[in-house]
Amino acid sequence: MKLNNLKLKDQIEKPGGKLGVLIPGIGGAVSTTFIAGVELVRKGLAEPIGSLTQVGTIRLGKRFEYRTPFIKDFVPLHSVDDLVFGGWDLYEANAYEAALYAKVLSREHLESIKGFLAGIKPMRAVFDRRFVRNLDGTYVKPGQNLRQHVDALKEDIVKFKEANGLQNCIMIWCGSTEVYLKSEDIHTAPEKFYEALEQNDSRIPPSMLYALAALESGIPFINGAPNLTVDTPAMLELANRNKVPIAGKDFKTGQTLMKTILAPGLKARMLGLEGWYSTNILGNRDGLVLDDKDSFKTKEESKLSVLEYILQPQLYPTLYKNYYHKVTINYYPPRGDNKEGWDCIDIFGWLGYPMQIKVDFQCRDSILAAPLILDLVLLTDLAQRVGMDGIQEWLSFYFKSPLHKEGLYPEHDLFIQLMKLKNTLRYLMGEEQITHFGLDYYMNNAGSA
Numbered sequence: 001m002k003l004n005n006l007k008l009k010d011q012i013e014k015p016g017g018k019l020g021v022l023i024p025g026i027g028g029a030v031s032t033t034f035i036a037g038v039e040l041v042r043k044g045l046a047e048p049i050g051s052l053t054q055v056g057t058i059r060l061g062k063r064f065e066y067r068t069p070f071i072k073d074f075v076p077l078h079s080v081d082d083l084v085f086g087g088w089d090l091y092e093a094n095a096y097e098a099a100l101y102a103k104v105l106s107r108e109h110l111e112s113i114k115g116f117l118a119g120i121k122p123m124r125a126v127f128d129r130r131f132v133r134n135l136d137g138t139y140v141k142p143g144q145n146l147r148q149h150v151d152a153l154k155e156d157i158v159k160f161k162e163a164n165g166l167q168n169c170i171m172i173w174c175g176s177t178e179v180y181l182k183s184e185d186i187h188t189a190p191e192k193f194y195e196a197l198e199q200n201d202s203r204i205p206p207s208m209l210y211a212l213a214a215l216e217s218g219i220p221f222i223n224g225a226p227n228l229t230v231d232t233p234a235m236l237e238l239a240n241r242n243k244v245p246i247a248g249k250d251f252k253t254g255q256t257l258m259k260t261i262l263a264p265g266l267k268a269r270m271l272g273l274e275g276w277y278s279t280n281i282l283g284n285r286d287g288l289v290l291d292d293k294d295s296f297k298t299k300e301e302s303k304l305s306v307l308e309y310i311l312q313p314q315l316y317p318t319l320y321k322n323y324y325h326k327v328t329i330n331y332y333p334p335r336g337d338n339k340e341g342w343d344c345i346d347i348f349g350w351l352g353y354p355m356q357i358k359v360d361f362q363c364r365d366s367i368l369a370a371p372l373i374l375d376l377v378l379l380t381d382l383a384q385r386v387g388m389d390g391i392q393e394w395l396s397f398y399f400k401s402p403l404h405k406e407g408l409y410p411e412h413d414l415f416i417q418l419m420k421l422k423n424t425l426r427y428l429m430g431e432e433q434i435t436h437f438g439l440d441y442y443m444n445n446a447g448s449a
């Protein structure tokens with residue numbers, strides 16, 4: 001991808017027709033909350049709170065210009081009315097039944113769109129229990145041949161596009177967290193990966209098969225879970241070759257969202273950290289999957305890394321050299337999707353005097369995740385039309401473990417991530433970058449800057 005090859009401003013193709021949203025894990029709590037939410041918004045029965053593209057504005061130009069359009073009016077995004085949903089799950093339940101099971105949205109909300117939801121039926125999943133041990137659904141594609149699975153997924157995609165008259169689709173993984181995998185030799189180059197695929201290598205999880213089906217079909221892939229999936233040199237190279245954007249990984253919602261709001265503040269004030277103890281109780285199917293230690297390890301890696309990058313202990317040894325950071329998730333069925341996350345934060349200030357901060361976030365996991373999916377789908381589609389293939393680092397705002405180029409460190413600070421996202425939109429639309437420098441207002445004659 002070259003900067004001067006991008007289509008900017010008036011060159012950006014307008015979003016035409018419908019946009020397909022393909023979701024592995026379409027029967028999950030997050031997916032059904034997203035799909036039902038979009039339909040409720042379309043019907044005027046609820047507001048898309050939490051979605052930057054739908055309710056957020058963007059400042060343009062100087063502060064005395066007072067130009068702050070809504071993002072959805074500023075950039076050529078698809079409207080929520082254009083979205084069409086399809087996907088795969090290992091449970092046969094339609095979206096209405098699955099949403100009832102998830103117990104996130106009220107009966108009143110679900111009954112008002114029952115017909116629409118009941119019409120969304122999953123396609124059979126590509127599933128392998130070695131990678132998600134605590135689920136036992138049987139609505140799966142037969143056989144063990146990996147290439148045949150990829151081809152079957154590609155056929156599903158073609159049929160979905162034909163049935164709905166679609167030109168363009170986005171695939172977003174909302175499936176379960178798979179067991180922890182490290183990038184190995186087979187992931188270093190497309191040829192090695194293809195060779196391993198032909199040999200049905202046991203180190204290739206289902207999420208990579210979906211991703212491959214998407215990339216080979218020219219469809220952008222977004223990873224909402226912490227799985228390795230497209231975070232390998234082989235997949236990145238395939239995304240570049242096929243001119244497809246990829247984004248990930250692991251939606252930044254509850255506790256990590258709080259962490260990436262608080263930690264930059266502590267660091268900005270040069271307050272030290274002695275320890276950060278984070279624990280969660282969660283009772284949905286995601287909690288059940290994470291009750292397996294190897295799936296939890298994938299999540300743990302994703303959750304632990306944020307502080308290290310935000311606090312930069314190598315630059316500030318006096319403040320952050322030896323802080324203790326612990327994250328746990330406990331499966332507790334009575335709590336369902338309404339996760340409770342506690343943080344005990346031991347900090348120190350002037351002359352080393354200790355202080356404590358306690359955070360008790362009684363959140364709703366899927367309510368926090370759904371608007372991120374909407375934004376990611378709309379913005380990744382924009383990226384595709386602009387010609388931005390490969391890693392979409394400007395979408396780091398939405399992820400716990402943002403994909404990043406080798407040799408760069410990931411940016412975790414929520415406020416830097418937001419600035420990066422908005423400046424990218426300004427750039428694409430031919431507007432001046434906003435650095436918040438501001439001295440020009442005072443040093444030049446008023447109005448000249």
Ligand SMILES: NC(=O)c1ccc[n+]([C@@H]2O[C@H](COP(=O)([O-])OP(=O)(O)OC[C@H]3O[C@@H](n4cnc5c(N)ncnc54)[C@H](O)[C@@H]3O)[C@@H](O)[C@H]2O)c1
Nearest residue numbers: 025027028029030089125175176177225251253285286365
């Ligand atoms: N809710 C949040 O705040 C949040 C934040 C970050 C990441 N996530 C991740 O998002 C994902 C979904 O979360 P959830 O709460 O909806 O979980 P969930 O368990 O309710 O849904 C996951 C769905 O994926 C399906 N699935 C698993 N493997 C599959 C496969 N190979 N093919 C097709 N379907 C498959 C399961 O059957 C299930 O219906 C999880 O990986 C979770 O860790 C959620």
